[in-house]
Amino acid sequence: MLVFAAALSAGCGSDSGRATMTVxxxxxxxxxxxxxxxxxxxxxxxxxxxxSLAAVYKVREATGTAFLIQSQLLHLRLHPxxxxxxYEVECLGPLVxxxxxxxxxxxxxxxxxxxxxxxSVPVRTHASVRLAPARTLRxxxxxxxxxxxxxxxxxxxxxxxxLELSFEVPKAPLIRxxxxxxxxVSCGSTRYLEPVVPLDEGLGFVNAxxxxxxxxPFSFVLPHIATGISSHSEETQTLACAP
Numbered sequence: 001m002l003v004f005a006a007a008l009s010a011g012c013g014s015d016s017g018r019a020t021m022t023v024x025x026x027x028x029x030x031x032x033x034x035x036x037x038x039x040x041x042x043x044x045x046x047x048x049x050x051x052s053l054a055a056v057y058k059v060r061e062a063t064g065t066a067f068l069i070q071s072q073l074l075h076l077r078l079h080p081x082x083x084x085x086x087y088e089v090e091c092l093g094p095l096v097x098x099x100x101x102x103x104x105x106x107x108x109x110x111x112x113x114x115x116x117x118x119x120s121v122p123v124r125t126h127a128s129v130r131l132a133p134a135r136t137l138r139x140x141x142x143x144x145x146x147x148x149x150x151x152x153x154x155x156x157x158x159x160x161x162x163l164e165l166s167f168e169v170p171k172a173p174l175i176r177x178x179x180x181x182x183x184x185v186s187c188g189s190t191r192y193l194e195p196v197v198p199l200d201e202g203l204g205f206v207n208a209x210x211x212x213x214x215x216x217p218f219s220f221v222l223p224h225i226a227t228g229i230s231s232h233s234e235e236t237q238t239l240a241c242a243p
Contacts, residue, residue, distance in 0.1 A: 018171070019171060020168050020170055021168070021169060021170075021171050023167055023169060023175065024165070024166045025164065025165045025166070027095065027164075028163070029150060029158070029159045029161075029163070030054060030181060030222075031051065031052070031091055031150075031181060031196070032092075032159075033092040033158050034049065034052075034091040034092070035090045036049040036087075037086075037087060037088035039084060039086050040080045040082070040083055040084060040085045041083065043081060043082055044079060044080075044081060046078070047077070047079070047080065047087050047187075048075065048076075049076040049077075049089035050075055050076070051073075051074040051076060051091035051183060052073060052091075053072045053074060053181075053225055055222065055224075055225055056068070056070075057070065068224075069231060070224060070230065070231060070232070070233075071226070071233075072225040072226060072234070072235065073234045074235050074236075074237065075234065075235065076089055076091075076183060076194065076239055077238045077239060078187050078239050078241050079238070079241065080188060080241045081241070081243065082243055085188045085243070086186070087186065087187045087188075088184070088185070088186040089184070089186075090183060090184040091183050091196075092150055092184075093181075093182035093183045093184040093194070094147040094148055094182060095148040095150065096129060096145065096146075096147050096148075096180045096182055096193065097148065097179050098139055098140065098143050098177055098178040099143065099144055099145075099146060099167060099177050100144070100177075101139070101143055102169055103144065103167040103168065105167060105168045106123055106125070106146055106165070106166070106167040107120065108120065108121035108122070108123045108148045108163060108164065108165050108166075109121060109163075109166070110151045110161050110162075110163060110164075112160075112162070113161070115162075121151060121163065122149045123146055123147070123165075124146065125144060125145070125146050126145045126147055128145070130191070130192040131192055131194070132192055133192065134240075135192075145203075148165060150163065151163070174208060174209065176208045177209075178203035179203070179222065180193075180202065181196050182196060183196050185239055188241055188242050188243050189242050190241060190242040192240075194237065194239060197223065197225060198222075198223055199235060199237065
């Protein structure tokens, strides 16, 4: 079971006269790495990739704080029309984040669960992101899009880390960003990212953070990956494939 939580801390530094503040977000992976690749041997050959996701949500009940564990089996389906079409589906695509355009010093770091730094993680700024053959996502006005590559570890250590994304922005009482977990898809001449959380909604989920005073941290979680308080769900998504 993969455990997911995200925590964000905003600190203005010891100098109260600073015009900027540093924001740090921590994510735990929710996707099990899995790659399906090959070349079709007949026209119309179906390609199947099953991706597993899991998350833990902190909820408040009448009796106190509880933890809701949810998992999802996501069936990704490709239907290449031609024989000899090369394909690849990687369940662990990059984390895509839309940040304020004014954000600078955008960096990502891999941490141990005890908080020790393991090393830097690649971050790329994108003028646009392709989410389907005919669907290109561009940042909204006053925003920028960055992609963060998840670290990859063999065997049971694939989720034994925390990903920290940090950036610096002008001081403000509220910060907005949009986040998508994705899968990587290549089929024929098509290469794009498929949103898996939120499912097939691009960057539709908006996080709005009220920055606490004195740099105190606060926590947030992504939308539920199963309906309501269900513990498990299964979804099937048909993916586009160009010749």
